[in-house]
Amino acid sequence: MSILIKTVAEHWEYVAPLVRKPKSEEDYDVLVRAVNEILEITGEDESHPLMSLLDIIGDWIEEWDRTHHPMAEASGEEVLGYMMREHGLTQSDLPGVGTQSVVSEILSGKRKLNLRQIRWLAERFNVPIEVFI
Structure with missing residues (x-):
């Protein structure tokens, strides 16, 4: 041995x-x-x-x-809401997404994030774009 x-x-x-x-x-x-x-x-x-x-x-x-312990899938809109809370941001703090009313519609589920907005958010929060897809 x-x-x-x-x-x-x-x-x-x-x-x-x-x-x-x-x-x-x-x-x-x-x-x-x-x-x-x-x-x-x-x-x-x-x-x-x-x-x-x-x-x-x-x-x-x-x-x-x-x-x-699988994690539930979150939509890009849900991730956006979470990121805003974590960073203490308001709807008007995201001009790359759109006006305050556009951000409001996204957060309420009335509107989906588009590719341009997703790219801007990924850069803004320094995360991969897949986070918001």
Whole structure:
């Protein structure tokens, strides 16, 4: 038996909960807590040895979330309303979309965003245009 495998075997009971995909919400919660603890240790140090473990656990959490906690799709108009609230903007703060009445009609669902407006919003909020499509 190699020294690496021997060392892993000696510490497996402590490591095992972190190196398996979640099979339950409890497993998922353990991994989320582990990510938070690892982030406290690593900070923004991309070269920290625990970053590879963080990547693995993060992928498993993301996969679990997609399968068990799917996010509802939001329309571009709903995203616009959210972004306005988050940035403290009023309807008249978006001249690239149109007048206050045009923005009002978009937010109320009476009018859809067009491609020109979507491009302007994506640039204004520095997000991909897909956010508003």
